[in-house]
Amino acid sequence: MSHIILNSRDNFSLGATVLSGQCFRWKESDGGYSGVVDGCCVKAFQYGDSIEIHGDISKGEEFWKKYFDLDRNYSAINDEIITLEPRLSQCETFSRGVRILRQEPFEALCSFIISQNNNIPRIRSIISRLCEKYGQKTGDDFSFPTPEELSAASADEFTSLGMGYRAPYLIDAVRRVLDGRFDIAAAADTPTDELRRMLLEIHGVGPKVAECVLLYGFSRLECFPVDTWIKKAMNEIFGNDSPLLSSPYAGIAQQYIFEYIRANYQRKK
DNA sequence: GCCCAGGGTGTTT
DNA sequence: AAACACCATGGG
Numbered sequence: 001m002s003h004i005i006l007n008s009r010d011n012f013s014l015g016a017t018v019l020s021g022q023c024f025r026w027k028e029s030d031g032g033y034s035g036v037v038d039g040c041c042v043k044a045f046q047y048g049d050s051i052e053i054h055g056d057i058s059k060g061e062e063f064w065k066k067y068f069d070l071d072r073n074y075s076a077i078n079d080e081i082i083t084l085e086p087r088l089s090q091c092e093t094f095s096r097g098v099r100i101l102r103q104e105p106f107e108a109l110c111s112f113i114i115s116q117n118n119n120i121p122r123i124r125s126i127i128s129r130l131c132e133k134y135g136q137k138t139g140d141d142f143s144f145p146t147p148e149e150l151s152a153a154s155a156d157e158f159t160s161l162g163m164g165y166r167a168p169y170l171i172d173a174v175r176r177v178l179d180g181r182f183d184i185a186a187a188a189d190t191p192t193d194e195l196r197r198m199l200l201e202i203h204g205v206g207p208k209v210a211e212c213v214l215l216y217g218f219s220r221l222e223c224f225p226v227d228t229w230i231k232k233a234m235n236e237i238f239g240n241d242s243p244l245l246s247s248p249y250a251g252i253a254q255q256y257i258f259e260y261i262r263a264n265y266q267r268k269k
Numbered sequence: 270g271c272c273c274a275g276g277g278t279g280t281t282t
Numbered sequence: 283a284a285a286c287a288c289c290a291t292g293g294g
Contacts, residue, residue: 021275112275119274121293164290169277206277227275258275 013097041139085244095256108217169204
């Protein structure tokens with residue numbers, strides 16, 4: 001069989017999900033979307049509720065269902081979000097179909113260290129160069145490098161990829177993963193509060209980056225990263241003391257808010 | 270040419 | 283604890 005077909009539900013939108021600001025390695029590609037996940041280069045298409053995945057599908061159906069979070073009852077979660085915070089009604093409607101991906105933790109950690117005080121097109125291009133230089137060729141793209149593949153890199157090499165002052169931050173993260181001070185394998189079973197403390201020990205990882213790694217790399221859906229866009233939304237839409245913020249699905253709402261405000265915000269004169 | 274970006278660190282009040 | 287300067291780079 002040359003491809004996998006997955007069934008989705010609750011208005012899943014493949015395009016809205018992979019092009020949202022939570023990941024940096026997917027791009028539009030003649031009617032579908034191409035990307036590299038866990039070293040597998042694939043091209044995905046959506047036809048109604050069916051998702052077709054072509055390319056390196058060696059990881060099997062379950063892996064991709066989990067990656068796209070296709071089994072979760074998003075309709076019920078959306079209802080809960082609106083009940084907790086009715087002012088997000090428009091926002092939820094606008095962003096409906098977006099899912100929180102289960103990304104590879106190491107890739108999420110590196111990506112969001114690079115993301116700080118940076119814009120999304122630049123983040124994408126820096127990560128693309130990082131993969132091309134240190135990753136493995138897969139299909140017509142490159143895998144995200146492993147910690148081992150980054151182990152010999154110098155800060156100067158990272159700087160030459162355009163990372164600027166973040167280069168030594170990435171060096172520290174790679175070192176901590178390699179020497180076990182940040183144990184990714186053990187992290188899956190580590191409680192969120194403790195995992196957050198461990199992340200914050202990494203140089204260049206502050207509150208926002210830590211929340212992103214928890215949410216996108218470790219599927220801790222209650223985590224709520226606050227970046228410049230979310231701050232704008234909190235000022236204009238729902239304040240900073242909403243009951244939503246302590247919801248177990250605050251992170252999902254956060255993604256809706258992020259997509260909505262970024263698409264609709266008008267800079268004031 | 271300027272403002273800003275999925276912010277964090279180090280220093281000064 | 284809160285305010286602030288500074289950080290490297292280039293997209294829009």
